[in-house]
Amino acid sequence: xxxxxxxxxxxxxxxxxxxxxxxxxxxxxxxxxxxxxxxxxxxxxxxxxxxxxxxxxxxxxxxxxxxxxxxxxxxxxxxxxxxxxxxxxxxxxxxxxxxxxxxxxxxxxxxxxxxxxxxxxxxxxxxxxxxxxxxxxxxxxxxxxxxxxxxxxxxxxxxxxxxxxxxxxxxxxxxxxxxxxxxxxxxxxxxxxxxxxxxxxxxxxxxxxxxxxxxxxxxxxxxxxxxxxxxxxxxxxxxxxxxxxxxxxxxxxxxxxxxxxxxxxxxxxxxxxxxxxxxxxxxxxxxxxxxxxxxxxxxxxxxxxxxxxxxxxxxxxxxxxxxxxxxxxxxxxxxxxxxxxxxxxxxxxxxxxxxxxxxxxxxxxxxxxxxxxxxxxxxxxx
Numbered sequence: 202x203x204x205x206x207x208x209x210x211x212x213x214x215x216x217x218x219x220x221x222x223x224x225x226x227x228x229x230x231x232x233x234x235x236x237x238x239x240x241x242x243x244x245x246x247x248x249x250x251x252x253x254x255x256x257x258x259x260x261x262x263x264x265x266x267x268x269x270x271x272x273x274x275x276x277x278x279x280x281x282x283x284x285x286x287x288x289x290x291x292x293x294x295x296x297x298x299x300x301x302x303x304x305x306x307x308x309x310x311x312x313x314x315x316x317x318x319x320x321x322x323x324x325x326x327x328x329x330x331x332x333x334x335x336x337x338x339x340x341x342x343x344x345x346x347x348x349x350x351x352x353x354x355x356x357x358x359x360x361x362x363x364x365x366x367x368x369x370x371x372x373x374x375x376x377x378x379x380x381x382x383x384x385x386x387x388x389x390x391x392x393x394x395x396x397x398x399x400x401x402x403x404x405x406x407x408x409x410x411x412x413x414x415x416x417x418x419x420x421x422x423x424x425x426x427x428x429x430x431x432x433x434x435x436x437x438x439x440x441x442x443x444x445x446x447x448x449x450x451x452x453x454x455x456x457x458x459x460x461x462x463x464x465x466x467x468x469x470x471x472x473x474x475x476x477x478x479x480x481x482x483x484x485x486x487x488x489x490x491x492x493x494x495x496x497x498x499x500x501x502x503x504x505x506x507x508x509x510x511x512x513x514x515x516x517x518x519x520x521x522x523x524x525x526x527x528x529x530x531x532x533x534x535x536x537x538x539x540x541x542x543x544x545x546x547x548x549x550x551x552x553x554x555x556x557x558x559x560x561x562x563x564x565x566x567x568x569x570x571x572x573x574x575x576x577x578x579x580x581x582x583x
Contacts, residue, residue: 206559206560208232211229211293212237212292213229213230213235213293214285215236215237215239217298217326218247218298220248223248224372225296225380226296227266227268229383231267231552231561232554235270236268237271238270238271238272239285241275242569245271245568248266249262255542255564258565258568263547264547264548266565267547267561267564268561269563272569272572273568277307284581287580287581288575289314291318292321293321294383294387295321295324296379297325297326298325300336304325319396320390320394322386322390324383324398325399325401326375326376326379326403327401327402328341328344328403328404330401330404335348340403342368343364345404346365348404350408350415351407353427354425354427354430355427356427356428357427358426358429358434358435360427360428369407375403375406377406386399413432414430435480437472437486438463443494444494444499445501446498448499448515449516450514451514451515452511453513454511458510459510467494469489469490469493472486472489532549533548533549534548535548535561537561537564
């Protein structure tokens with residue numbers, strides 16, 4: 202008997218490209234939603250053209266668009282618009298990531314769509330949201346984390362701000378709130394019977410991430426400084442140290458019990474009382490600890506801390522990470538067997554449900570692969 206998935210009765214029309222929107226709908230697709238990518242017939246999702254390729258499409262595109270279908274419609278033509286409206290009549294969710302006003306100019310905004318289907322949930326993911334003076338400005342992840350005050354606080358003391366390797370605004374500020382918003386709207390629809398508009402601003406999302414620093418500022422108006430706060434470089438117990446073999450160890454010994462264990466393991470019991478010492482003492486301790494950590498290789502230190510609870514871990518490369526026993530045990534790298542491409546490794550599913558876990562049942566669709574099938578299935582004439 203095939204397992205029933207939580208969202209298998211939900212049909213999603215996905216007009217998004219690149220990262221935030223596709224990550225949002227990936228989460229829905231992994232748990233059974235029928236996600237239909239509605240793509241421009243001439244270019245499709247820009248992510249298809251990135252390097253390196255898996256087939257004619259990029260590995261980036263394949264990772265974000267597994268378990269989905271692709272339909273090509275030119276929404277600038279009357280035929281394309283009419284086909285899309287017919288799809289909307291039989292859909293539950295529409296997700297788009299255009300700048301505000303684009304869908305209105307096409308005649309396919311929320312007010313138009315709810316006239317043909319008042320149960321439709323319409324989610325718009327934008328940089329700055331549907332309101333405010335920046336609503337029409339272009340932007341990328343780096344711009345949103347800049348406006349939110351995050352980038353200014355990211356990096357070493359007295360150094361320049363450092364752009365994070367992962368796209369915090371795109372995923373944490375956009376994709377994840379969008380998925381939650383859609384699920385909340387679906388839940389509410391069970392009570393009211395009608396859909397609603399979900400307005401997601403990536404800038405809003407990043408501002409909401411500033412929970413450890415922003416509330417204190419709102420109270421006392423004292424600006425935090427880069428590299429001097431509890432969790433961004435201000436404490437010796439929460440720092441990254443270089444090892445003898447030019448690798449790195451991260452230390453997260455914030456609590457007294459972990460700090461005590463750490464100090465004992467490196468032979469510096471005298472530092473135990475200095476856990477929350479003033480900044481000048483923290484800098485001195487960091488210099489002393491750095492000298493000690495440089496005396497052993499990364500693997501030697503991992504062996505020292507193997508049975509010591511001190512929150513000490515190595516900084517892994519991708520090659521090391523995908524072989525790590527914890528990553529393996531949690532199936533965060535999955536292998537999918539494809540008829541022509543063979544074994545394809547992909548990022549796993551981070552949400553673990555005990556009874557209805559998500560599945561990977563197909564790789565990303567080719568551009569327009571399901572156009573005829575979907576339109577014929579839904580009785581839409583093209």
